[in-house]
Amino acid sequence: MTSPDLETAEQHLTLDVSARKSAFRDFRRALRAVARDPGPDEATRLALRAVDPDLGYTELMALRRLVRLEEDSASKPLRVAVLGGATTIQFVQLLELFLAAHGVAATFYESEYGVFRQELLMPGSGLDRFGPDVIVVATDSRDVSFPAFTSDVKDAESVLAREAEGWAALWESAATRHGATVIQNTFEVPPWSVFGNFGLRHPGAPQNFLNRLNAWIAEHAPPHVVLHDLQALASRAGEREWFDPRFYHEAKMPCGPESLVEYGHSVASVIVAIRGRSRKVLVLDLDNTLWGGVIGDDGPEGIVYGQGSGEGEGYVAFQRYAKALYDRGVVLAVCSKNDEAVAREAFEKRDMVLGLDHFACFVANWQNKADNLRQIAERLDLGTDSLVFADDNPAERAIVRRYVPEVAVPELPDDPAGYIRAVARHHYFETVSFTREDGERVHYYAANAKRSELLSASVDLGEFLQSLEMKATVEPVCATNLARVAQLVNKSNQFNLTTKRRTAVEIEKLAADPDWTTLTVSLSDRLGDNGLISVIFLQRQEEALVVDTWLMSCRVLLRGVEEFVLNEIVEVAADRGLVRVEGIYAPTPRNGMVADHYEKLGFECAGEEGDGSRWTLAVASHEPREHFILCERSSIHA
Amino acid sequence: MRDRLQQVFRDVFDDDELEIHDAMTAAEVPDWDSLQHVNLIVAVEAEFGVRFATAEISGLKADGQNVGTFQALIEQKVRARSGS
Numbered sequence: 066m067t068s069p070d071l072e073t074a075e076q077h078l079t080l081d082v083s084a085r086k087s088a089f090r091d092f093r094r095a096l097r098a099v100a101r102d103p104g105p106d107e108a109t110r111l112a113l114r115a116v117d118p119d120l121g122y123t124e125l126m127a128l129r130r131l132v133r134l135e136e137d138s139a140s141k142p143l144r145v146a147v148l149g150g151a152t153t154i155q156f157v158q159l160l161e162l163f164l165a166a167h168g169v170a171a172t173f174y175e176s177e178y179g180v181f182r183q184e185l186l187m188p189g190s191g192l193d194r195f196g197p198d199v200i201v202v203a204t205d206s207r208d209v210s211f212p213a214f215t216s217d218v219k220d221a222e223s224v225l226a227r228e229a230e231g232w233a234a235l236w237e238s239a240a241t242r243h244g245a246t247v248i249q250n251t252f253e254v255p256p257w258s259v260f261g262n263f264g265l266r267h268p269g270a271p272q273n274f275l276n277r278l279n280a281w282i283a284e285h286a287p288p289h290v291v292l293h294d295l296q297a298l299a300s301r302a303g304e305r306e307w308f309d310p311r312f313y314h315e316a317k318m319p320c321g322p323e324s325l326v327e328y329g330h331s332v333a334s335v336i337v338a339i340r341g342r343s344r345k346v347l348v349l350d351l352d353n354t355l356w357g358g359v360i361g362d363d364g365p366e367g368i369v370y371g372q373g374s375g376e377g378e379g380y381v382a383f384q385r386y387a388k389a390l391y392d393r394g395v396v397l398a399v400c401s402k403n404d405e406a407v408a409r410e411a412f413e414k415r416d417m418v419l420g421l422d423h424f425a426c427f428v429a430n431w432q433n434k435a436d437n438l439r440q441i442a443e444r445l446d447l448g449t450d451s452l453v454f455a456d457d458n459p460a461e462r463a464i465v466r467r468y469v470p471e472v473a474v475p476e477l478p479d480d481p482a483g484y485i486r487a488v489a490r491h492h493y494f495e496t497v498s499f500t501r502e503d504g505e506r507v508h509y510y511a512a513n514a515k516r517s518e519l520l521s522a523s524v525d526l527g528e529f530l531q532s533l534e535m536k537a538t539v540e541p542v543c544a545t546n547l548a549r550v551a552q553l554v555n556k557s558n559q560f561n562l563t564t565k566r567r568t569a570v571e572i573e574k575l576a577a578d579p580d581w582t583t584l585t586v587s588l589s590d591r592l593g594d595n596g597l598i599s600v601i602f603l604q605r606q607e608e609a610l611v612v613d614t615w616l617m618s619c620r621v622l623l624r625g626v627e628e629f630v631l632n633e634i635v636e637v638a639a640d641r642g643l644v645r646v647e648g649i650y651a652p653t654p655r656n657g658m659v660a661d662h663y664e665k666l667g668f669e670c671a672g673e674e675g676d677g678s679r680w681t682l683a684v685a686s687h688e689p690r691e692h693f694i695l696c697e698r699s700s701i702h703a
Numbered sequence: 704m705r706d707r708l709q710q711v712f713r714d715v716f717d718d719d720e721l722e723i724h725d726a727m728t729a730a731e732v733p734d735w736d737s738l739q740h741v742n743l744i745v746a747v748e749a750e751f752g753v754r755f756a757t758a759e760i761s762g763l764k765a766d767g768q769n770v771g772t773f774q775a776l777i778e779q780k781v782r783a784r785s786g787s
Contacts, residue, residue, distance in 0.1 A: 094719075122742075122749075123714065123745055123749055127714060155738070155741070312741060314757055315741075315757055315760050316740075318741070
């Protein structure tokens with residue numbers, strides 16, 4: 066039987082955040098009871114589900130105290146160092162809370178206030194001993210040296226060059242000393258200017274200088290430096306609102322407490338993106354979400370959409386926003402209570418920004434939306450934690466929050482004019498790179514649907530694969546594919562034999578090491594280009610070639626890529642004069658699909674390896690595996 | 704007023720048993736450090752819709768200041784806001 070306190074907490078979590086704010090004390094009381102019985106783990110789970118950037122500073126700090134973050138021995142926590150120009154204690158508490166709510170376990174190191182330069186540059190510093198994966202340089206415009214007001218362009222340029230050199234040296238040190246990814250703030254322009262509007266043009270004015278510095282950073286920061294746009298965040302909050310001088314003078318807080326919530330949430334979103342944990346799919350309801358009215362009652366001509374009414378234009382704007390997300394690589398799907406034919410008719414008969422082609426999955430029926438969302442995730446071969454669900458109906462939102470809590474369900478306001486902000490303010494789809502594959506990802510889903518059609522029409526698998534006319538390109542890791550490789554290494558869960566996460570810096574280093582061979586495979590076929598879909602890192606260990614990393618995008622499963630890659634691996638081993646290939650399977654909750662990967666490829670089991678298994682294949686006895694992939698160009702042995 | 708203030712103290716110091724009284728000072732509450740002080744100010748400002756000046760924020764922990772003087776200050780600000 067569920068305890069009444071547990072039930073109170075669960076009920077609370079089905080509510081929209083605006084309603085949760087006023088009921089927060091009851092929720093907190095229920096959580097404290099849950100922490101006693103059934104226990105702190107349960108209370109932590111519930112508290113993390115409650116975390117939302119629209120809660121206030123006080124509520125989030127209360128949640129932070131309720132949460133017990135214990136080191137999860139199964140997964141190595143991310144080591145995050147926060148080097149602040151100002152006080153970072155509260156910032157770190159909020160950052161930790163938002164990260165935990167996103168399922169990112171982290172341990173933290175904080176430098177003393179204002180000594181971030183020394184920490185980064187000096188050997189033997191606390192930072193050195195900590196060994197960070199990510200360094201958050203939590204600086205702001207108070208950490209910048211400005212030119213004198215009397216400066217001309219030339220003077221200002223030389224101050225800029227000196228300032229730029231200083232930041233570049235810190236980034237360089239983060240890469241070479243720590244192999245860490247850096248999160249670098251842009252600098253917020255202060256809300257007042259002694260030059261007034263003229264400050265934008267005069268090279269000696271802070272406004273002009275900070276704009277130049279921000280532009281320099283955006284252009285020159287190397288790949289291991291991820292930018293966090295503090296300037297944009299402060300402007301969105303309203304620069305006057307952002308900074309609260311009372312708490313700066315009194316407690317050296319970098320911004321007002323409520324702004325600190327935005328700041329912590331925003332930096333957490335960037336770290337979540339670095340870890341490949343950003344959301345991937347926007348699932349949309351139809352009636353009163355993409356248009357006004359009910360298509361089943363009002364008909365295609367009767368719904369409110371487009372010119373003629375402010376409200377109708379609000380729906381157009383929201384569709385445009387969804388379309389822009391689609392163009393950026395966010396997958397769109399529909400989940401609506403409707404007759405499918407009627408729902409489709411709206412897109413066929415009305416000229417709207419979104420068309421049926423934009424949806425990778427179109428689910429319109431009368432079943433409950435929790436089950437439908439699970440089904441959408443399954444069809445897209447993604448976890449439910451990849452989905453965001455936008456629905457105007459609070460009852461539907463409540464059901465989904467209750468029964469599929471991993472799905473993010475933002476509160477949509479009554480007025481469609483507020484829909485974009487309601488979705489955008491959560492930073493669900495934050496990204497740290499944009500590759501060709503991202504822009505075209507949405508097409509892969511459509512092409513995949515076509516391929517499965519073809520498969521059902523083909524008599525046997527071989528014939529089907531042949532009919533695809535697949536071509537593969539094999540290349541080592543290089544500057545042009547590093548971003549995509551790092552993305553796959555940090556994101557792939559299912560087809561991933563060892564799930565070793567590495568930063569771009571670490572991957573670059575490994576690619577340059579003569580003991581290592583890196584392979585990347587890009588695949589195209591007559592239906593479309595799949596982009597870079599497989600990454601393999603091989604390490605020579607005495608007479609063996611050890612497969613340290615072997616991962617593949619699930620969208621090319623059962624296409625013979627595994628067989629193709631094995632032949633490539635054995636070729637590398639033979640070229641290097643090695644006698645065997647060794648593979649490791651390290652199980653995680655998500656990669657069960659590759660448990661028998663090596664067995665299927667003819668490896669012999671060589672015993673246990675941690676929780677998993679070790680496999681071996683003699684190079685001499687390997688017969689090239691049959692596949693239907695033409696290798697277009699191979700520069701791996703160059 | 705006293706009940707609401709007490710609730711804010713309980714929220715901030717995470718102690719549902721906490722009983723505040725006029726003569727209580729910051730030194731008597733074990734967790735009342737500079738960090739929690741900021742959190743208390745933020746929570747009181749949000750609860751009562753008031754705003755403290757910088758000197759009032761730091762002054763709260765000074766000698767001669769206690770929960771009674773704090774409550775009086777809040778009441779004065781609430782009155783000033785409602786113009787009565």
